[in-house]
Amino acid sequence: MKYKAKNALLEVVGLLLFATLRADASTTVTLNGSACPVDAVITRDVCVIGGGASGTYAAIRLSDLGKSVVVVEQQDRLGGHTQTYTDPVTGGHIDYGVEDWHNLPVVLDFFARLNVSLVTQSNSVYGTSQYYDFSTGKSVPGYSAGDPTPGLTAYAAQLAANYSYLEEGFGGIPYPVPSDLLLPFGEFVIKYSLQSVVSLIFSVSQGLGNLLAQPTLYVFKSFGLGIIQGFEEGYLTTAANDNSLLYEHAYAELEPNVLLNSTILLVNRSSPNEANVLVSNPSGQTLLKCGKLVFAIPPKLNNLEGWDLSLSELSLFGQFTNSAYYTAIVRNSGLPSNITFVNVSPNTIYQIPKLPGIYEISPTGITGLLNVKFGSSQTLPDSEVQQQILSTIANLQVAGKTPGVPSLAVYSSHAPFELAVSPSAIAAGFYKELYALQGQRNTYYTGAAFHTQDSSLLWQFTEALLPSITDS
């Protein structure tokens, strides 16, 4: 209620702001009784909010289709979860966010368009795996992940026979929703004897939070047919071992139509033909007059301050909960640089560890630097995650470990990560209503909450959305 009241107030303030703008189309507007400078006005066919995987793709494709665009991004770079660390000593690159893509036409076309070369990914950098209980620091002798094949085969058969529409998004879900999609994944595993594939899914679908408690729908979305196909065909990565190149090239093309380090102050979509967005960035306040909006940011209410949310948007976005995913590159760990340390628990079902905690610590190809992936079923303070990462590594009792005090070369929070709603909301038609927002109030929605945490599939999803943006 509090948020609703605040938004209603913002809407009134927004109307005042834009009414004043029309009256005085110069450099100052009155916002809630205070003079509010507007340093620039930019008019574009489409304003893209969020310059991560989906937003960058939308911006490049829409400009290729002849639309004028501007991208609003809160970070100092494009790329979202794609992050690359450049080691100051060796000059080598480590992709510690997005690592790879599917071998799909949309991927090949996008990389060719931005002149970035791809190769088939090799997993040789990860070395051999050793299994430790990270909660005690001790090795788990005799642990074996086992052969996932029987479970994987049965899981893939379920997907192929009944749920292949999930590869395209949530739009194909039939109603009533199949009850298996609503089962906690742990129950689905037992129902179909999928036990042998659980640890594989846990390690591939990192970031999902409590895997066994997630509705099966979200596990299918995350670990779908395309992912399974990729095990056979291989995944693609950049030949330069620098995945940020894609977004650097996109930035070079889109600039000066990218507003980095930008905060959205106000969004007003009350006009039938235009959306107005007031943005603050280091060069001042800019008013964007947009024919259409592409919404490509996480739709959590605390990320939408200043938006004139409709009652439907408020109700739908307000239902999302999220898991959290964190990454770091650690130096001075004392651990060997050619072994992946995997967190397993001798005391849990399927021996998957309890979160919050580290999934694994893996080699990076650069001696002395290790890649850490950490998960939680909810957002945690960064200081707590960092402390847990460092203390867990310090506590690992690995034979031959050299003494030293580990430190973070770089750390990144990817929270909120997976956005999910309750099984009852899914059954009640949440995704039907979510998709019904498309095009309303000149706003077109893309991004992981509307499909899945997978850049390649999000580019496909965004591509399919383009005709409705360009045609209307």
Ligand SMILES: Cc1cc2nc3c(=O)[nH]c(=O)nc-3n(C[C@H](O)[C@H](O)[C@H](O)COP(=O)(O)OP(=O)(O)OC[C@H]3O[C@@H](n4cnc5c(N)ncnc54)[C@H](O)[C@@H]3O)c2cc1C
């Ligand atoms: C560690 C990690 C590894 C991954 N590995 C892979 C992989 O190997 N392959 C793969 O396909 N996918 C991978 N993913 C998933 C992939 O990153 C996501 O599916 C994809 O980035 C989601 O795209 P998006 O456009 O929804 O969000 P993002 O790429 O996160 O983009 C959202 C953008 O919006 C910006 N933003 C957010 N809020 C605001 C705001 N209020 N105002 C302005 N800007 C805002 C953000 O800064 C960000 O740049 C990985 C994710 C993580 C975290």
